[in-house]
Structures are given as structure tokens and as C-alpha cells.
Amino acid sequence: MTRSDTGRITQQRIAQLAGVSQSTVSFVLNGRSDGSVRIPQDTRDRILKVIEETGYVADPSARRLAGADNHILGVFTYEPAFPTESLDFYTPLLAGIEAGAETVGSDLLLFTSAPVSGGRRELFHERNRLRLADGVLLLGVEMDPDELARLVAENFRVVAVGRRDTPGIPYVGIDYASAAGELLRRAGGLGHREVIFLHRSSLGESVLDRRRGVVDGAREAGLALTDRTTDGTDVEADWTAVRESGATLLVVEEPDLAAALLELAVRDGVSVPSDLSVVALGSASRPGADAAELTRLQPPRAELGERAVELLARILADGDAVPAAERRVLLPCPILDGETLGAAAVAR
Structure with a gap:
């Protein structure tokens, strides 16, 4: 039949x-x-x-309730992963997740039905289907700490991609603070004394880690730091602030903004790095053929995704036997030397 x-x-x-x-x-x-x-x-x-x-x-949900694994790993993104402006961030991350899932023999299920409010998705809602998966990877710059605490309380098997402050949430993140601090110390060693830092307004842990690294690194290197919050929509205003600051070093959180400011520097006859050094705290997206290679942090996003899958697979297999110290992992963040950090310019 x-x-x-x-x-x-x-x-x-x-x-x-x-x-x-x-x-x-x-x-x-x-x-x-x-x-x-x-x-x-x-x-x-x-x-x-x-x-x-x-x-x-x-029925996969029936199998989960019966205690059997479906070999399905869920992926929940707080921000939409596929708009053009997100592709450069999420593409290597999702590639790493896919490679990790293939290694552990699981399929991936992307949860997309959650309603989007203010550019972010709600993890818990009336169409919640998280329990269809054996475990879930959480992606996003900002995550709701109340939702994360609820995941812990309800014993969901999850791993956050990126460091999280919420107690009990396993994660694999990137050590942005150490790498950003190292960039500032290198600049201090090259004679820089005045620095301006352009960054977004966010309470996401990765954003705060980069900011902490810049502040601590500047203090350790004896640099006077000018802080400017920007959403990157008014590049001319940002460039004016840089010129008026008198800084010889420009630190930009967003590499796309750094690239736009480099174009304005060329337009105004400001030589990089002879007149102004520029460093970015993330990977460049699509630099032009003639653009200078930015000195920048180069977060290992593909490895980040793959390692997060490995940790989730361990938790699914071994449960509480996975030591607490191994449930929260920070990967080192390499620095790409590039062409835009040089010795401090002589006072003009």
C-alpha cells in the first residue's frame, strides 16, 4: 500500500x-x-x-517530545540575514554554520516566521517553532536578555553566536576587546597621540567589547581620545568632525564607513597614512580595485559559525557533562596589517 x-x-x-x-x-x-x-x-x-x-x-515535533533527536539544528537571527547590507556580515558566518552542520551530520532549519519589530525579531511569539530543532544557534548583534534568561529557565538547548552577558547562555564569540586594544597600542608605538573614534550606538556585547578595547588601548598608549557616535548616514558630517578634531589617527567601527571616509580624504588631498592613519574594527565588505587595503580587525566569522555548531553538538550529546568553562568560548581576532596605519604625521 x-x-x-x-x-x-x-x-x-x-x-x-x-x-x-x-x-x-x-x-x-x-x-x-x-x-x-x-x-x-x-x-x-x-x-x-x-x-x-x-x-x-x-513528525519532528513529536520526535522531540519523545526525546529523540531529529538531527536538525535551528538558526534564529534577531536581524534579517539576507538583505544586501547584511550579506557581508552573515555570509561567512552562515557558511561556517553550514560546514559545521555537515561535519556533525545535521540539517539546518532557519527560523524566519518570527515577527520583525523595529528591525529585530522576537524569539518567543505565538508561532514559535523552536522545539522542532534539537538545538538552536542564536545570531544577532543585540539579543533580548529577558528572552535569553527564559531560554535558560526553560532548558532550551541553544548556543549564542557572539559573547553574551546573560548567565547560563553558552556562546562562541570573538575577543574584540583584546584585538582593538592591540590596534591602539600599535598606533601609540608609531607616535600617535590624538585619536578620534567613530562608532555606532548599540548595547550589543560585541559593540561594547570593541569600544572597551579602544578606550583601554588608548589609555594604555597615552592617547587622547575623541569619541563620536554615528549611524554612518552623514559621511560629510563625520569627515568634518575628523578634520576638526586634529587627530592623526581615525578609528572607525564600521569598515564601510571607513572606506567612505577614505574616499573623502582622497577628494580633499589628505594622504593616508602620511597625513592621517585610518583603522577599522571589522572586515571590509567590497573594497574597490583602487582602494587602499584597510588596516583592520579580521574577525574569523566562518570559524565562529563552525565552532558554534561544534559546541551545540557537544551540548546535545553530553548535556551537563560539558564543563561550564567550555560552554563560553572566545576566539582570538587577527589583525590585518593593511596600508592605512603609519607613523604619526608631523604637526602642521
Whole structure:
């Protein structure tokens, strides 16, 4: 008998066709035994034959409730991952997640039904389907700490991609603070004494880590720091602020903004790095063929995604046996030397 002969195939229908109880079908499907149930091999073979002939596919949510793994890893993004302006950030990250899932033999399920409000998705809502997956990777610059705390309280198996302050949330992140601090110390060693820092307004942990690295690095290197918050929409105003600051070093959080400011420097005859050094705290997106190679942080986003999958797989396999110290991991962040950091300009 085939699926077309019976309509929707259920466990109850499988049991009828095989001449057994529905609970027996459930035991065979989930590969479970409580020690008191012994299913003869010929009965198992009969059930499996009916399953094959009907093309039955188990409901993944029912399997999760029964304690069986579906080999499905969920991916939830607080910000949409596929708009053009997000591709450069998310593409290597998603590539790493895909590679990690292939390594552990799991499929990926991208949760996209959550409503978007103010550019961010809500993790818990009436269409929540998180439990379809064995475990979930969380992506986003900013995450709701109340939602993260609820995940911990309700024992969801999750790993955040990026460092999180919420107690109990496992994560794999990037050590932005150390790398940003090292950039500022290098600049101090090249004679820079005045620096202006252009950054976004955000309470995301990765943003705060980069900011902390810049502030601490400037203090350790003896640099006077001018701080400017910007959303990058008025590049001319940002450039005017840079020129008026008298700084010989410009630190820009967003590499796209740094590239735009480099174009204005060329327009105004400001030589980089002879007159002004410029460094960015992230990977450049699509630099032009003639653009200078930015000195910048080069976060290993593909490795970040792959390592997050590995940690989630460990938690799914070993549960509480995974030590607390190994549930929160920071990867070192390389620095690309580039062409835009040089010795401080002589006072003009």
C-alpha cells in the first residue's frame, strides 16, 4: 500500500497496516526501549516494511517530545540575514554554520516566521517553532536578555553566536576587546597621540567589547581620545568632525564607513597614512580595485559559525557533562596589517 492509497500517513495507520499497537510503532521509530518492552525482530521488520512502502515521515515535533533527536539544528537571527547590507556580515558566518552542520551530520532549519519589530525579531511569539530543532544557534548583534534568561529557565538547548552577558547562555564569540586594544597600542608605538573614534550606538556585547578595547588601548598608549557616535548616514558630517578634531589617527567601527571616509580624504588631498592613519574594527565588505587595503580587525566569522555548531553538538550529546568553562568560548581576532596605519604625521 502506498501513500496515495491512504491519504495522510500517521503512526496509527502504520500500526493498523502492520497489525500492531501504536505504542509498538513509536518504540520502533524512536529506537527506544525501557528494558521491559521486547519487540521481536520479525515485528520490527514488518513495521519498517510498512514505513518504507508508505513513505511515512515522522513528525519532528513529536520526535522531540519523545526525546529523540531529529538531527536538525535551528538558526534564529534577531536581524534579517539576507538583505544586501547584511550579506557581508552573515555570509561567512552562515557558511561556517553550514560546514559545521555537515561535519556533525545535521540539517539546518532557519527560523524566519518570527515577527520583525523595529528591525529585530522576537524569539518567543505565538508561532514559535523552536522545539522542532534539537538545538538552536542564536545570531544577532543585540539579543533580548529577558528572552535569553527564559531560554535558560526553560532548558532550551541553544548556543549564542557572539559573547553574551546573560548567565547560563553558552556562546562562541570573538575577543574584540583584546584585538582593538592591540590596534591602539600599535598606533601609540608609531607616535600617535590624538585619536578620534567613530562608532555606532548599540548595547550589543560585541559593540561594547570593541569600544572597551579602544578606550583601554588608548589609555594604555597615552592617547587622547575623541569619541563620536554615528549611524554612518552623514559621511560629510563625520569627515568634518575628523578634520576638526586634529587627530592623526581615525578609528572607525564600521569598515564601510571607513572606506567612505577614505574616499573623502582622497577628494580633499589628505594622504593616508602620511597625513592621517585610518583603522577599522571589522572586515571590509567590497573594497574597490583602487582602494587602499584597510588596516583592520579580521574577525574569523566562518570559524565562529563552525565552532558554534561544534559546541551545540557537544551540548546535545553530553548535556551537563560539558564543563561550564567550555560552554563560553572566545576566539582570538587577527589583525590585518593593511596600508592605512603609519607613523604619526608631523604637526602642521
